[in-house]
Amino acid sequence: MIKLATIGTNWITQEFLNAAKSIPDLILTAVYSRTEEKAREFAAKVGAERAFTSLEEMAKSPDIEAVYIASPNSLHAEQAILLMNHGKHVLCEKPLASNIKEVQAMITAAQQNGVVLMEAMKTTLLPNFQAIRHHLPKIGKVRRYFASYCQYSSRYDAYKQGIILNAFNPAFSNGALMDLGIYCIYPMVVLFGKPQSLKANSVMLESGVDGEGSIVLNYGDMDAVVMYSKITNSYIPSEIQGEEGSIVIDAIHTPTKVEIRYRDGRTEDITVPQEQHPMYYEALEWAELIRSENRESETNSHAHSLLAAEIMEEARKQTRILFPADQNPLCP
CATH class of the missing domain: 3.40.50.720 (NAD(P)-binding Rossmann-like Domain)
Structure with missing residues (x-):
């Protein structure tokens, strides 16, 4: 035990x-x-x-x-x-x-x-993410990874009333990138590794955290686009585009419906049952x-976690998101 x-x-x-x-x-x-x-x-x-x-x-x-x-x-x-x-x-x-x-x-x-x-990144250990990895070769040469996680936070209503809760407080290293963007970035890292470069944009809130943002990442022969928000909702699926077809993912954070749409018009449902709590x-x-x-x-290896952190830190540098923890004496 x-x-x-x-x-x-x-x-x-x-x-x-x-x-x-x-x-x-x-x-x-x-x-x-x-x-x-x-x-x-x-x-x-x-x-x-x-x-x-x-x-x-x-x-x-x-x-x-x-x-x-x-x-x-x-x-x-x-x-x-x-x-x-x-x-x-x-x-x-x-x-x-x-x-x-x-x-x-x-x-x-x-x-x-x-x-x-x-x-504790649940996405990459879920059955349907394993299905994505298994079936990825079917879509041929991958040219684009697109992931979106935009979910309006109930705490944003309090923020607009002048009450800054933890979710929008930089003292707790929070914001849209840290809370939701990680769900787009970590699966990308597991599937495709380290990008050559990235360009980030953010919509900043007065408290000092990002309310929403997007990152374009260059992998040489493919690119990746991730979008995340805590101040708006989005209803579009995520997608991995290949030369022979695309894998369409209903929700990147907790995929429950995954299918391949081939270039010739065929559709293949590759969803697998998820019998347990996510x-x-x-x-x-x-x-x-x-x-x-x-x-x-x-x-969910040390290398993947470190690479995800590197991507998020570079995105924060480009968009001038600073946390008090960046001066943490724990890590000289």
Whole structure:
């Protein structure tokens, strides 16, 4: 059994635990929150035996082997490194950290301590993403990757009333690129690797984060276009265009309908059943890595996480999105 703890008491942590229930090896032992009231309330809600308000105490606890982190982005690196330095395996919500230096520091800590560190990017471990990878050769030479994730945030209504919640606060390394753009970028990295160059544009909000943006990436013999937004909705699918056909993906973040539209007019449905909660597959991958001698996912690998961070940091530099975490003394 893998004795599990969580950091974060929001909806995403609840969803992860709902998914993890289907994995017998993951046994929830403890939860963490900054306040005792929230920690105890959440522990009672999810059936955890212990509630911590001290990360140091939780890191030292022999009753915990692995931790799922769903705190604000700006806290990921510091929390993960503390836990890994005490021998805990870590599954950390996307984006893995605020910048390249933090990601590299996390990877170094994982390697030095012999523990599993994996970015909780659900998309690339879902059955229909595996179907995309399997059928990709059918469309011939790939010439364009297009991914869009534009979802109006309910927190934007508060923002327009002058209330800046975490989602639009640069202190927490947030914004459209970090929260939604990563869902477009990470699958691209897994499928096509590192681009030669990129050009980014953003619509900035007064708080200092991007409300929406787009990136055009050059791969030499193909290009990639990604679009993301927290202040508008989009209803168009994502697509991988090849010389012999295109793979049409209903939703890049959680693909449930995937088909190939061939140049000659044929259509092939390559959708596969997804019988589990979307977050089940990342939890399973993590648990299997912990049980095995492998300390790194082949799909959500350290290299892929680092490359995604590099792309996002370059996009931020071009659009002048700066976070306080970029001056983090944790990563000199």
